[in-house]
Amino acid sequence: MKLGRLNHIGVxxxxxADSIAHYRDVMGATHITxxxxxxxxxxxxxxxxxPTESGMNGTQIELIEPYDENSPINGFLAKNPAGGQHHVCFEVEDIAAAREWFEGQGKRILGPTRIGAHxxxxxxxxxxxxxxILTEIMETPQGEGH
Known part of the structure; x- marks a missing residue:
């Protein structure tokens, strides 16, 4: 298994809306989805x-807000009312092989493999x-210029 690039940091x-304003107005972010x-x-x-010097996208910040009262993020925000770093996400070429490798290393996987935000x-x-560190493993997105 070969670890790929750091794709994003989940916050x-x-x-x-408030976080977008912060990254835009305080941090100078110019591209926010x-x-x-x-x-x-x-x-x-x-x-x-x-951004990176080459113009390609660098690491992203993923802003995550609870969708409803059943959101798994609610527990995190109960302990951290202002929010904060939630997880890091690394890319891999083959998600099934990565899952098998981590399981073989005795690492606990939280839930099934599913489709993420990318x-x-x-x-x-x-x-x-x-x-x-809560760690997300994602299959490398195709066609995103990464």
């Missing part, structure tokens, strides 16, 4: 693109097995 927020709902994951999402398969690794 839980009680308000995507429109928020969209992922009800099957219980979140609303948008991405803040970070439209590619993802799964999460338990933070207790990943040095305290």
């Amino acid at each position: 839980a927020t009680p308000s995507i 429109e928020p969209f709902d992922l009800p099957e994951q219980g979140v609303k999402v948008c991405f803040v693109d970070t 439209g590619t398969p993802i799964f999460f690794l338990h933070p207790k097995d990943m040095q305290g």
